[in-house]
Amino acid sequence: MNKELRRISVATLAMFLALFVSISVIQVFAVDELRADGRNVRTLYASYSAERGPILVDGQEIAASVPSDNEFRFLRQYLQPELYSAVTGYFTLNQGSAGIEEAYNDFLSGTANEQFLDQLSALVTGQSPRGAAVELTIDPVVQQAAFDAMAGQSGSVVAIDPSTGEILALVSTPGYDPNRLSAHSTASVIDAYNSLITDPARPLNNRAIAGDLYFPGSVFKVLVAAAAIDSGEFTPESEFPNPPQLQLPLSSNVINNAEGGTCGGTETATLATSLRLSCNIPFAQLALELGQDELADYAEAFGFGQEIEIPMSATPSRYPSNLDDAQLMLTGFGQYDVRVTPLQIAMISAAIANGGDLMQPTLLDRIIAPDLSTVLESEPEVRAEPISASTARTLTRMLVDGVSNGVASNAAIDGIEVAGKTGTAENGPDRPYTLWFTGFAPADDPQVAIAVVVENGGGQGQNAFGNQVAAPIARQVMEAVLNR
Template identity: 85%
Template sequence: MHKQLRHISVATLAMFLALFVSLSVIQVFAVDELRADGRNVRTLFASYSAERGPILVAGEPVAQSRPVDNEFRFLREYLEPELYSAVTGYFSLNQGTTGIESAYNDFLTGTANEQFLDQLSALVTGQSPRGAAVELTIDPAVQQAAFDAMGDLRGSVVAIEPSTGRILAMVSTPGFDPNRLSAHRTSSVIDAYNELISDPLRPLNNRAIGGDLYFPGSVFKVLVTAAAIDSGEFDPDGEFPNPPRLQLPLSTNVISNAEGGNCGGQETVTLATSLRLSCNIPFAELALELGQDELAGYAERFGFGQTIAVPMNATPSQYPENLDDAQLMLTGFGQYDVRVTPLQIAMISAAIANGGELMQPTLLDRIIAPDLSTVLESEPEVFSQPISRRTATTLTRMLVDGVSDGVAFNAAIPGVEVAGKTGTAENGAGQPFTLWFTGFAPADNPQVAVAVVVEDGGGQGQNAFGNQVAAPIARQVMEAVLNR
């Protein structure tokens, strides 16, 4: 009898211990994960009852909470909504949160661990906690210039300060109005969300960091050139055969240069000229000589295959694996299955502009408590060192030639040396081109690195090129930075 009682006691104690451990794990270790879970309706309702902190650009709110006379107490408002929608995202009772609203939700609601003393003070005084303000790195003049330059075009602009990684502009067009999703009337929010999600133009996609990845086309030649020079096996004066057409090995596919003839009108062409005039065939030959492993390794150094948090997670850009020779040659000019975000392309230019050192890109300047003290401040952080300073210097001169005397001339700014490269990516037979520009300015003291992508051939199908459409957009963005 005593033995049975002892077994029951041990089993009961074990169950109590298991329950205690389970509750402790949930209440202590999993609290942040549970709080951030979009399915946690309690957290979302509680956040409506508190005064959510503003999102600031240059000290001015682009998102703020306004008191209202209903059970939610506050309504989230977005000022200049489409201009900043790719950055702020939305805060919605029915659809959760995205963008900065999601990434810094704990700080905005005042529930972050760093705000414990504020939470304790609110508990003692009986007041609802107030959220902290999140100040962004975005420059309003640069953001406006990028948005205006894109106009009705579909695509994205990313502008980065190379020396710090601060993102000065992040635009995705078309944008959307987050105010439609922050309303307190459930039916109207659901209708607005369904309308946006079914829109074929995909306004909810932040094209700068996600959505459908793009073929980079000739802007990928910048990375290929960087890999070639940095490897020590090639230099700008090295020459490549330059036929007007080339049949790929073990394939019936034939590739040609953009104009369909000898690029530059010569039977052989240097690497420098190939980049300046954007010759496809020499870069296909270069990719084959470099090899898949070398190109994949340099791509990874620049950020390919990695989740980059800005703080929103960017979809990893892709350099394909297990390539045959024909596929490898196509990657040399950004085709086959090379896929990228505009952020990734801007990072390549930013690394070259910063002497080969790539800084972690970020939208966060600082987080400010309601008493105006700084809760968290962003510090420049090195992401990687993909190439040497010597390679970056050499490549900079090559990219300057591409703007001053090459196919990227529409990015030129009078009195300023601009380094840049255009791209016109193919998307399949009969499909409109994707148009690109990437570069930085001034070349001798870079203040901004930029990437511009325009979908659907800028409305011109296969009749437009990166220099015609994307380069002038980039020029306006770079001018906005230089005129600050």
């Protein structure tokens, strides 16, 4: 009898220990995952019953919670919704969340581990729980200038302070109204979400950091030139054959320069001239001489192939692998299968502007508790050092020449030296070009690095170039920064 009791006791103890371990794992290690699970209806209702913290730009609310007279108690409201939709994202009853609303949901809802004492205090005192405020790095004047400059165009603008990584403007157009998604009616939210998803203009795509990646075209030449100079194998005076056409190796395909003839009208072209005038053929030959491993290494150093959290996750840009010589040459001027986000292109310019140091880009300034204490504050962080300071100085002078005496002339600002590069990326024989500008200003004391992309040829199909459409947009945004 004692033997059977011992067996039952051991089995009971084992089950108790298993239950104890399981509960401990759930309560300690899995709590954040369970809280974020979209199927957790209890968390959903709790998030609406609490006063969700505001999202702030320059101290002003761009997203706030207002009292509601139903069981949810609060309604999420967005001010200047289309202007900031790529930043705030949305917070919905049954379609999840996006943007800052998603990235900082735990702080905004007051459930972050850093806010445990506030949660405990609310429980003891019986006060309604309140979320923290998230203050962003966005400059409202620069954001508005970028949004206005992109009026009527599909594309994106990303402007960064190169010395800190702070994102001053992040615009994706067309935008959308997240208020349509914050209603307390399930049916109306689903209808609004479906209409946005099926909209051929794709307003929910955050073109700055995600969605369909772009061919960079000639703005990728900035990275190729950086790799060439930083390798020590080339200088701005290095010369390359400059025929009007070049047949790719082991291929019947022929590449041309943008204007269809020799670039600059000479039989050879220096690296500096090739960047200033955006010559495709010299850059194709340069890519072949550098080799795909060298180019891939520099692309990775600038951030290609990596997760970038701003804090929203940016889709990694990519430089292709396993290239034959023809494909490698096409990558030299940003074609074949090179794909990028505007954020990535802005980061390349920011690193050059900052003397070769690439700062971690961020939208976060600080997180502020309801009692106005600082819960979390962003600090500048060097993400990588892709090129040397001397390479950055050399490239800066070359990019200044591109604006003052080259094919990026429409980015020029009176009295200010601007460094920049345009791009006109091909998307197929009958598809409109993608138009680009990237650069920074002032060249001798950079306050802003920028990337502008305009889809669909700016409404002109294959009849427009980056200097016509993207460069003037960039100029307006850079002027907004410099005139602050």
